[in-house]
Amino acid sequence: MDKKRPLVALVAILSLALLYIPSIAVAIFSVNNSRYGLAWRGFTLDWYKLLLQNEYIHQATINSLILAVVSTIASTILGTALALGLDRYPWPKTLHRFFDISINIPIVVPDIIMAVSLTLAFSFLRVITPIFELSLITLIIGHVTFQISFVTLVVRSRLASLNQETDEAARDLFASDFYLFRRVTLPLITPGVLAGAMLAFTLSLDDFIISFFTHGPDSVTLPIFIYASIKRGLTPEIHALSTLMLLFTVVLVVIAERLSRKF
Amino acid sequence: MASKKSDRISWRGDVTKPLRLRLRGLGLTLPPLVWLTLLMTIPCLTLVALAMATRGQYGDVIWQFTGNNFRRLIGYSFFGWSADNFYVLFRSLWMAAITTIICVALAYPLTFHVVTRPPRTRVFWLILIIIPFWTNVVVRTYAWLLVLGPNLPPARLAAFFGLIPEGAALYPGQFAVYLGMVSTFLPFMALPLYASVERLNWDLLEAARDLYASRFQVFTKAILPQTKPGLAVGIIVTFVPAMAMFVVTDILGGAKFMLIGNLIQQQFTQARNWPYGAALSLALMVMTLISMAIFRRRSGLRNLS
Numbered sequence: 001m002d003k004k005r006p007l008v009a010l011v012a013i014l015s016l017a018l019l020y021i022p023s024i025a026v027a028i029f030s031v032n033n034s035r036y037g038l039a040w041r042g043f044t045l046d047w048y049k050l051l052l053q054n055e056y057i058h059q060a061t062i063n064s065l066i067l068a069v070v071s072t073i074a075s076t077i078l079g080t081a082l083a084l085g086l087d088r089y090p091w092p093k094t095l096h097r098f099f100d101i102s103i104n105i106p107i108v109v110p111d112i113i114m115a116v117s118l119t120l121a122f123s124f125l126r127v128i129t130p131i132f133e134l135s136l137i138t139l140i141i142g143h144v145t146f147q148i149s150f151v152t153l154v155v156r157s158r159l160a161s162l163n164q165e166t167d168e169a170a171r172d173l174f175a176s177d178f179y180l181f182r183r184v185t186l187p188l189i190t191p192g193v194l195a196g197a198m199l200a201f202t203l204s205l206d207d208f209i210i211s212f213f214t215h216g217p218d219s220v221t222l223p224i225f226i227y228a229s230i231k232r233g234l235t236p237e238i239h240a241l242s243t244l245m246l247l248f249t250v251v252l253v254v255i256a257e258r259l260s261r262k263f
Numbered sequence: 264m265a266s267k268k269s270d271r272i273s274w275r276g277d278v279t280k281p282l283r284l285r286l287r288g289l290g291l292t293l294p295p296l297v298w299l300t301l302l303m304t305i306p307c308l309t310l311v312a313l314a315m316a317t318r319g320q321y322g323d324v325i326w327q328f329t330g331n332n333f334r335r336l337i338g339y340s341f342f343g344w345s346a347d348n349f350y351v352l353f354r355s356l357w358m359a360a361i362t363t364i365i366c367v368a369l370a371y372p373l374t375f376h377v378v379t380r381p382p383r384t385r386v387f388w389l390i391l392i393i394i395p396f397w398t399n400v401v402v403r404t405y406a407w408l409l410v411l412g413p414n415l416p417p418a419r420l421a422a423f424f425g426l427i428p429e430g431a432a433l434y435p436g437q438f439a440v441y442l443g444m445v446s447t448f449l450p451f452m453a454l455p456l457y458a459s460v461e462r463l464n465w466d467l468l469e470a471a472r473d474l475y476a477s478r479f480q481v482f483t484k485a486i487l488p489q490t491k492p493g494l495a496v497g498i499i500v501t502f503v504p505a506m507a508m509f510v511v512t513d514i515l516g517g518a519k520f521m522l523i524g525n526l527i528q529q530q531f532t533q534a535r536n537w538p539y540g541a542a543l544s545l546a547l548m549v550m551t552l553i554s555m556a557i558f559r560r561r562s563g564l565r566n567l568s
Contacts (some may be wrong), residue, residue: 005375012376015369015453018446019395022406029409038412078295085291089284090274099292102299105307110507110551112524113544116531117306120313120541124306145302148295168276177287208401208510213531223401230405230514239409242402249398253390 023246030239047236048244057241060225063136067211067221068204071143076197078144079151080189086152087159106146107153115213118142122214134216142214143204150203151196158192198256205249310548313541322535332542348526352546355523359505362444366452366501367494369445371486373453374460389457396450404443404514408432411439435517443511448504452497459493499558503551523547 033044051057086099106114118141125132132138170184208223215224222245229238271278314332317325338348377388395403411417411433421427433439463486471485487494509524523543530540 005379008372008375011369011372015373015449016391018369018442019391019449022403022410022446023395023398025409026402026406038409038415078298081291082295085288085295088275089288089291090281091288099296102296102304105299105303108503108551108555109307110504110524110547112507112509112527113307113310113548114303116527116540116544117303117310119531120309120537121302121306124309141302145299148299152295164275171276202397206397206399208399212528223399226399226405227401227510230401230408234405234408238405242406245402246398250394253393253397257386257390257393 026239026246027243030236030243032236035236047240051237051240051244054237056220056225057222057237060220060222063139063219064205064221064223066136067139067143067219068201071140071147071204072197072201074140075144075147075151075200076193079148079196079200080155080193082148083152083155083159084185084189087156103149103152106149111146111207111209114146115142115210118145118210119213134214134219136216136219138214138216139211139219139221142210143207146207146210147200147203150199151193154196154199155189155192158189158195162188194259198259202252202256310541310544313538314545316538316541318536318538322537324537329538332539335539336542336546351521351523351526352550354521355506355547356550358440358444358508358522359502361441362448362505363452363498363502365441365445366449367498369449370452370456370497371460373449374457377457378460378463392450392453392457395446396454400447400510401514403447404511407439407443407446407515408434411442434515435520437516437520439515440512440520443515444505444508447508447511448501451500451504455496455500456490456493459490463489495558495561499555502554502558506550506554507547523550 029038030047031043031045032040033046034041082103086096091099118138122132122134122138122141132141166184166188167180170180175184208227211221211224212227215221220228222241226238226242229235271280272284274284277284312326313324315328315330317327317329317331319325336348338344338346373392377385377392380388409415413430413432418427418431418433421433422429422431427433467489468481468485471481476484506522507524508522509528512520512522512525513528523546527540527543527547530536530543534540
């Protein structure tokens with residue numbers, strides 16, 4: 001493609017503007033020295049200072065991080081086990097199909113239906129035990145439920161690229177089950193497991209809909225806090241918070257990009 | 264001795280009994296499968312039963328059969344028939360379709376622009392598309408409230424042309440919702456499409472041009488067939504969630520601009536009418552499955568996940 005295409009470039013730049021102008025606006029208003037209104041009143045970092053003093057935002061940040069870390073660990077273990085169990089053992093064809101369908105449900109079904117189903121599941125399970133009262137625990141359970149499928153998908157694509165001769169060679173050399181897993185299987189699938197975990201982590205941070213339906217009054221996350229603030233009335237602290245979240249996303253994406261080039 | 268040996272099989276270099284193998288496989292698959300069945304498959308199926316249950320006086324669920332939720336779904340209520348629900352269902356489909364079309368129209372130039380950058384800067388351009396993909400939808404949506412606010416350049420421009428009264432904001436309304444929708448889903452369309460555009464065989468484009476194909480023909484005959492897989496994935500991951508959207512319409516649309524997602528959310532929160540919410544969810548589910556089936560067949564894709 002040696003010819004210059006001004007129209008293509010123009011539309012591309014316009015598209016990127018569409019993606020970035022709102023975020024840039026948020027960043028600008030986060031350093032604007034005006035509590036109300038949208039007029040420019042000079043530069044300030046006061047909103048960032050206020051942000052650090054805000055109890056609710058502290059709590060929401062901690063909740064978001066606990067949620068993302070715990071749900072990622074749980075879903076990575078469960079999802080990897082599922083991927084290994086499905087691909088490494090001889091299952092009858094019909095059973096395999098059934099497994100495939102149940103794994104694909106959260107990927108195909110719209111988030112809001114997943115969220116509604118989880119609400120329903122918790123309301124039934126609450127009859128058995130109060131663990132399922134809406135709280136950080138239900139939030140974690142909800143996130144794990146949609147993360148498992150994505151982790152399984154990523155790990156399975158890694159497993160598909162491995163050959164079974166390595167397994168056979170290890171067995172011929174009298175590797176025990178545990179030794180085979182620890183020394184052969186695990187090192188080979190590690191890139192897939194890490195990629196799956198990374199995906200699960202970002203999905204959790206990115207999620208709003210599942211959280212919205214499964215959180216309790218004491219387990220507000222950052223997106224839910226921001227959503228509630230929009231309804232109450234926006235303050236510059238929210239712009240500061242959003243700007244920091246945006247920067248965090250940028251850092252995560254760049255790290256992920258670096259990591260993916262390594263493997 | 265020989266008969267005892269014959270019930271052992273060799274599996275991936277391991278000589279073992281089928282039963283033992285199966286038990287070990289179950290040990291790995293059972294915990295996640297029980298989790299998914301209990302928290303996802305069963306509740307999803309229960310939606311069907313819930314849609315036929317009755318709402319109690321205080322928003323509780325009474326398990327008594329009724330067809331009222333489905334009657335209400337197609338517009339019947341105490342006050343007779345109204346087309347309101349059809350508007351909502353139709354609007355969900357329509358908005359998702361328009362959003363998808365605009366995203367396709369923007370994603371082709373965008374991905375072509377990125378692909379034709381020199382290799383050193385290409386990663387940078389690609390990251391520019393990935394960042395919004397991973398930014399929270401609530402943050403990205405409310406940001407439009409600032410851009411479209413009263414007395415800022417966009418609103419002033421619109422007021423200058425007499426589209427809105429002086430001093431008013433460009434939200435809530437259709438324009439704001441489309442901006443929000445397109446900017447939310449553009450990365451979802453662009454990233455799968457990029458995967459296809461990256462592998463494009465440029466010789467075919469050149470050949471088409473040599474044979475005096477018009478620009479339009481180059482696109483339909485040389486580019487489109489080659490990028491179909493990426494385009495199909497992009498359309499599905501844009502259209503299906505766009506149909507179910509409630510965040511963008513909730514923040515930028517106001518009360519007049521409801522989609523089926525907003526209706527479902529209302530039934531499970533303020534209205535506390537779970538059975539009707541379940542009926543709406545089933546309607547959305549059916550719409551999702553039908554559109555997926557159509558895209559799958561049209562694009563000739565088999566394994567989509």
